[in-house]
Amino acid sequence: MIAAIGAVASNDMLGLDNWLPWDIPEELAYFERTVAGAALVVGRLTYESMDIVPVDTFVVTGQENYVLRSGCHRVASVEAGLRQALATGKPVFVIGGASVYAAAWPYCERFFLTRIDKPFDGDTRFPDSIPLDRWAVVADSQASYLERRSGEPVICRFLQYAQPDVKSLNAA
Numbered sequence: 528m529i530a531a532i533g534a535v536a537s538n539d540m541l542g543l544d545n546w547l548p549w550d551i552p553e554e555l556a557y558f559e560r561t562v563a564g565a566a567l568v569v570g571r572l573t574y575e576s577m578d579i580v581p582v583d584t585f586v587v588t589g590q591e592n593y594v595l596r597s598g599c600h601r602v603a604s605v606e607a608g609l610r611q612a613l614a615t616g617k618p619v620f621v622i623g624g625a626s627v628y629a630a631a632w633p634y635c636e637r638f639f640l641t642r643i644d645k646p647f648d649g650d651t652r653f654p655d656s657i658p659l660d661r662w663a664v665v666a667d668s669q670a671s672y673l674e675r676r677s678g679e680p681v682i683c684r685f686l687q688y689a690q691p692d693v694k695s696l697n698a699a
């Protein structure tokens with residue numbers, strides 16, 4: 528299965544200064560738990576922001592000579608990344624950023640999206656081209672956590688969306 532995973536603020540922001548606009552350790556732990564053992568497809572900027580990158584991470588970049596950390600693979604397109612990630616036999620997660628979500632969503636059966644109930648300053652928005660309003664909500668739970676930069680509580684709503692008409696990679 529190909530799935531995407533991400534988190535978004537109530538004003539659609541998902542990134543700031545090549546990191547997250549918030550500091551919510553429990554949300555990050557949910558992400559890490561969910562993608563553990565999967566093959567990952569990630570954009571070059573998000574890859575560069577990650578301290579730890581698991582094996583079978585496929586980094587999308589147009590730079591032919593881009594040197595990656597051990598266990599990571601360079602791919603020239605999102606489709607190539609998805610194909611090679613599937614070939615590992617592991618579950619596949621698209622982990623962003625915005626440009627990679629925008630290209631990968633047609634191939635995703637699921638989108639694990641955490642909606643954070645507050646606006647945050649940011650420089651990268653969740654792509655409005657992803658028609659999640661037409662996908663079915665198949666899981667929905669929420670919890671309140673402390674957002675550590677503001678010192679204020681936030682509600683994180685953990686949603687899973689299922690896409691009705693997944694595009695085949697064979698058709699790409």
Ligand SMILES: NC(=O)c1ccc[n+]([C@@H]2O[C@H](COP(=O)([O-])OP(=O)(O)OC[C@H]3O[C@@H](n4cnc5c(N)ncnc54)[C@H](OP(=O)(O)O)[C@@H]3O)[C@@H](O)[C@H]2O)c1
Nearest residue numbers: 533534541542545546570571572573588589623624625626
């Ligand atoms: N809230 C969340 O859940 C979440 C998740 C992930 C990321 N983020 C945040 O999102 C921000 C980064 O997002 P972003 O959209 O700016 O960057 P990104 O998607 O992480 O990376 C963009 C780069 O990936 C490569 N790329 C993307 N699509 C490509 C394609 N179709 N073909 C070839 N190469 C492609 C290009 O690399 P080259 O320039 O090398 O060609 C491009 O410059 C950061 O702030 C990050 O922290 C948030």
